[in-house]
Amino acid sequence: xxxxxxxxxxxxxxxxxxxxxxxxxxxxxxxxxxxxxxxxxxxxxxxxxxxxxxxxxxxxxxxxxxxxxxxxxxxxxxxxxxxxxxxxxxxxxxxxxxxxxxxxxxxxxxxxxxxxxxxxxxxxxxxxxxxxxxxxxxxxxxxxxxxxxxxxxxxxxxxxxxxxxxxxxxxxxxxxxxxxxxxxxxxxxxxxxxxxxxxxxxxxxxxxxxxxxxxxxxxxxxxxxxxxxxxxxxxxxxxxxxxxxxxxxxxxxxxxxxxxxxxxxxxxxxxxxxxxxxxxxxxxxxxxxxxxxxxxxxxxxxxxxxxxxxxxxxxxxxxxxxxxxxxxxxxxx
Amino acid sequence: xxxxxxxxxxxxxxxxxxxxxxxxxxxxxxxxxxxxxxxxxxxxxxxxxxxxxxxxxxxxxxxxxxxxxxxxxxxxxxxxxxxxxxxxxxxxxxxxxxxxxxxxxxxxxxxxxxxxxxxxxxxxxxxxxxxxxxxxxxxxxxxxxxxxxxxxxxxxxxxxxxxxxxxxxxxxxxxxxxxxxxxxxxxxxxxxxxxxxxxxxxxxxxxxxxxxxxxxxxxxxxxxxxxxxxxxxxxxxxxxxxxxxxxxxxxxxxxxxxxxxxxxxxxxxx
Numbered sequence: 116x117x118x119x120x121x122x123x124x125x126x127x128x129x130x131x132x133x134x135x136x137x138x139x140x141x142x143x144x145x146x147x148x149x150x151x152x153x154x155x156x157x158x159x160x161x162x163x164x165x166x167x168x169x170x171x172x173x174x175x176x177x178x179x180x181x182x183x184x185x186x187x188x189x190x191x192x193x194x195x196x197x198x199x200x201x202x203x204x205x206x207x208x209x210x211x212x213x214x215x216x217x218x219x220x221x222x223x224x225x226x227x228x229x230x231x232x233x234x235x236x237x238x239x240x241x242x243x244x245x246x247x248x249x250x251x252x253x254x255x256x257x258x259x260x261x262x263x264x265x266x267x268x269x270x271x272x273x274x275x276x277x278x279x280x281x282x283x284x285x286x287x288x289x290x291x292x293x294x295x296x297x298x299x300x301x302x303x304x305x306x307x308x309x310x311x312x313x314x315x316x317x318x319x320x321x322x323x324x325x326x327x328x329x330x331x332x333x334x335x336x337x338x339x340x341x342x343x344x345x346x347x348x349x350x351x352x353x354x355x356x357x358x359x360x361x362x363x364x365x366x367x368x369x370x371x372x373x374x375x376x377x378x379x380x381x382x383x384x385x386x387x388x389x390x391x392x393x394x395x396x397x398x399x400x401x402x403x404x405x406x407x408x409x410x411x412x413x414x415x416x417x418x419x420x421x422x423x424x425x426x427x428x429x430x431x432x433x434x435x436x437x438x439x440x441x442x443x444x445x446x447x448x
Numbered sequence: 449x450x451x452x453x454x455x456x457x458x459x460x461x462x463x464x465x466x467x468x469x470x471x472x473x474x475x476x477x478x479x480x481x482x483x484x485x486x487x488x489x490x491x492x493x494x495x496x497x498x499x500x501x502x503x504x505x506x507x508x509x510x511x512x513x514x515x516x517x518x519x520x521x522x523x524x525x526x527x528x529x530x531x532x533x534x535x536x537x538x539x540x541x542x543x544x545x546x547x548x549x550x551x552x553x554x555x556x557x558x559x560x561x562x563x564x565x566x567x568x569x570x571x572x573x574x575x576x577x578x579x580x581x582x583x584x585x586x587x588x589x590x591x592x593x594x595x596x597x598x599x600x601x602x603x604x605x606x607x608x609x610x611x612x613x614x615x616x617x618x619x620x621x622x623x624x625x626x627x628x629x630x631x632x633x634x635x636x637x638x639x640x641x642x643x644x645x646x647x648x649x650x651x652x653x654x655x656x657x658x659x660x661x662x663x664x665x666x667x668x669x670x671x672x673x674x675x676x677x678x679x680x681x682x683x684x685x686x687x688x689x690x691x692x693x694x695x696x697x698x699x700x701x702x703x704x705x706x707x708x709x710x711x712x713x714x715x716x717x718x
Contacts, residue, residue: 136616317572317584320565327558334552335629336541336570394560 136443139388139396143403146386146432150407154414161417164292170406170413172296176201176364177379178405179302179357181387182309183234183350184380185401189313190326190346191393192248196237197354198376199259202369204230204358206263208281209272209368219280227355233259234351238344256377263370271369277362284363298360305356309349310398322346326393382429383408386436390444407432470532471496471668472517472548472637477526479512486512487523488692494637494668499659501679501700502672503712504689511641513689514672518550518639519543530636549634553642556626559615564588564595566614567629598632599624602658620651627658637668644678656682676705688712 125133135141154161161167180197187194208226211217217225233255240251274282284298313319321342324332333339362368387404389396408429415425473493479486487509494500504510515521517528519537528535530546537543540550557566573587573594574580580587592610599610604624614622623643630638640659644652652675659682663669673679679686679700686698688711696711696718703711710716 133616136613312583315585315588317574317586320561320569320572320586324558324561324565324569327560331556331558332569334540334550334556335558335566336544394558 132443132445135439139443140400140403142436142439143387143400143407147403147407147410150410150414154410154418157414158417158419161414165294166413166417168294170409171299172294172364173413174405174409175296175299175302176357176361176373177376177383177408178402179305179360180354180373180376181380181383181401181405182305182398183353183357185384185387185389185396185398186309186313186322186346186350186353187248188326188381188384188389188391189322189393189396190343191329191391192241192326192343192346193252193381193391194237194248194347194350195252195377196233196256196259197380198373199256199263200230200233200351200354201358201361201373201376203233203259203263203266204355205361205368205372206267206272206370208358209277209362210267212278212281213272213276219278222278223280223359226358227352230355230358231348231351234347234349234354235344237351238347241347242340242343267368267370269370271371272367274362274366277367281359281362282366284360285366286363296363298363301356301360305353306398306402309353313398318342318345323394326395328394379408382433385440386432388436388440390440391437392444395440395444404436469496470494471530472670473529473532474513474517475527475529477513477516477523477528479509479516479521479523485692487516487526489526490689490692490694492517492687492694494670496636496668497663497666498684499663499669499671499682501683501686502670502689503674503676503679503686503708505712508689508712509692510672510689514550514639514641514670517543517637517670518548544633547634547636549630549638551623551626551630551638551640551643553645556629557614557622559622560613562611562613563599563617563625564591564610566625567591567595567598567632569629571633594632598628602628602631602661604628604654604658618651620647620654623647623651623655624658627655627662631658631662631665631667634662634667637670638662639670639672641672642674643671644673644675652678676709680705680708690714 151162180201184194184197204226207229208222211225212219212222237251237255240246241248284296284301286297287294313322321332321337324337325339325342329339361372365372383404384401385391385404386407387396387400387402389400411428412425415428416422470493475491477487477490490509490513492500492513502510502513512521516523519540519542522538528537535546537546558569561569568591573590575585575587579585595610602624604621614625617625627643643655647655656678659669659671671679671683683700686700686708688695688698688708690712698708707716711718
C-alpha cells in the first residue's frame with residue numbers, strides 16, 4: 116500500500132500538512148516568533164527584560180487555567196466554568212483565613228479542595244447524566260459565579276488582611292534584569308507535571324484515546340467514564356492552584372477577577388493547536404498560545420495601538436488556528 | 449465430541465466437528481429485546497485452528513449472536529463454554545480476559561494515537577517499580593518493540609514507524625492494526641465482525657490473509673460478514689443465521705455461495 120502511494124511524490128502543501136500533523140506545536144511557535152519580531156521592530160522595548168518579565172507574569176493566570184482547559188478539550192469537551200471555579204476557590208481561600216482565622220496553608224488546601232469538588236460536579240454531570248460538557252459548564256458557570264458572589268457578598272479581600280502563604284505566589288526574585296515570581300514558577304511546575312502525566316503515563320494515553328474516539332477506546336478496554344471524570348477533577352485542582360496564583364498576582368481575592376478567563380483559556384488552548392474535537396494537541400502548544408494572546412496585548416499597547424485591536428487580532432488568530440486544525444485533520448495516508 | 453452435544457442443528461451431518469478440539473461452544477442462546485426475539489435458541493461451536501463463517505440477512509440475529517459471544521450482551525438463557533468450561537460474560541472485558549478478542553468493522557482504533565499506543569490501548573506495558581505501579585508510567589520502548597514484533601509476525605512489514613499515528617494509514621492498514629491487536633492478546637478465539645466491510649478488494653485480502661495466519665496459529669476464528677466471496681474463501685464451516693436461529697451449517701466445499709444465500713434468505717431449506 117505504501118509502495119503504491121509513494122509513486123507520486125507529495126506536493127509542498129502535503130508536506131507542510133504532514134509536518135504540522137506530526138508536530139502541532141510548530142504553528143504556534145511560528146506565530147509567537149513572528150509576533151515577537153514584529154513587536155520588537157515596532158517598539159524595541161518589547162523584548163527588554165522589564166517588559167518581558169511583565170509579559171510572563173501577566174500570562175501566568177490564563178496559562179495555568181489553560182492547563183485544565185487543555186485536558187478537557189483533549190477529551191473533546193469544553194469548560195466554560197474555569198473562571199468561576201477559580202474565583203470561587205480564591206474567595207474561599209481568602210475569606211476563611213481573613214474571617215475564620217484558618218491557617219494559610221490549610222486555607223489554600225481547602226480552596227483547592229473546593230475547586231476539585233467543583234470539577235467533580237462538572238465531571239459527574241458529564242459522565243453520569245451524559246450531558247454535553249458545553250451545557251454542563253454553561254450551567255455551572257452561573258452557579259459557581261453566584262455562589263462566589265453570595266459567599267463573598269461581592270466584596271474584594273485585599274492582600275493586606277491575608278497571611279503570607281496566600282500572597283507568597285506574588286513573591287518576586289530578580290534574575291539579572293528579569294523578575295520572576297513564585298507564581299510563575301508554580302505555573303511552570305504544573306505544566307511539567309501535567310505534561311509528563313499526559314505524555315508518559317497510561318492515564319495520559321487514555322485521555323487522548325477518549326477524546327479521539329471514545330467508542331474505540333471503550334471497546335479497547337479503557338474505562339471511558341472514569342477517565343473523563345478524572346480529567347474534570349484534575350482540571351478542578353489546577354483551577355484551585357490557579358486561584359492561589361491569582362491571589363499573589365492580583366494582590367487579593369476579588370469576585371470580579373478573571374472574568375475573561377473562560378474565553379481566554381479556550382483561546383490559548385485553541386491557538387496552541389489543541390483540537391476542539393479532542394484527541395489532538397498538547398500542553399506545549401497551550402503555553403505558547405497563552406503567551407501569544409498576552410504578547411498581542413503587550414505588543415499592541417507598546418506599539419501605541421488602540422487596545423481594541425488586540426481583540427481583533429486574537430479573534431483572527433482563533434479562526435486561523437481552527438482552520439489550520441481542520442486542514443491538518445484531513446491528512447491522508 | 450458427540451452429535452448429542454449439538455442438538456437441533458440440522459445440517460451437522462454434512463458439516464462434521466472440527467478435527468481439533470472445540471474451543472468455544474454456545475448452547476441454546478436466547479435473547480429478547482422486549483417483544484422482539486433476537487436469538488431463539490442458537491447453538492454454535494468453533495474449533496481451535498478453525499474459521500467459522502457466520503452469514504445471515506439483516507435482522508437474522510447475527511449481531512446479537514456475536515455480541516453474546518464477546519460479552520457486549522448477556523444472553524437471556526443458554527450457556528457458553530470456553531475450552532469445555534462454562535463461562536459467563538457480563539462485559540466485553542470479561543470475554544477479553546478469558547481470551548476472546550473482537551475486531552470491529554470501523555471502531556477498532558483511535559485515529560490520532562500512534563500504532564504502538566493503539567495496539568496496547570487499555571493494556572499498556574508499564575515501567576517497573578513505583579513509577580509503573582503507582583504513577584502508571586509507560587514503558588514506551590517495550591511497547592514499540594513488541595508492536596514491531598507483532599506486526600512482523602503478521603507480515604505487515606510495510607509499516608515501519610510504530611510512532612506513526614494510525615490516521616496516516618490506509619483503511620486496510622488500520623484494520624490490520626486492529627487484527628494484530630486481537631492476535632496479540634486473543635489467546636483462544638478471535639471474533640471479526642464485518643472486518644472487510646469498509647475495505648477495498650486488495651485491502652480485504654490483506655485482512656483475510658491475516659485471518660488465515662491466526663487460524664494456522666491454532667486460534668478459533670469467528671468471521672461475520674456480508675461478503676460471501678470472503679466467507680467462502682477462508683471459512684472451514686459456515687453458520688447460516690436466519691430468523692434468530694441457525695438455519696444450517698455448511699461447508700464451502702459442499703455448498704455454493706448462491707445455495708448459501710438461498711438458505712440465508714429462506715428461498716431454500718437444508
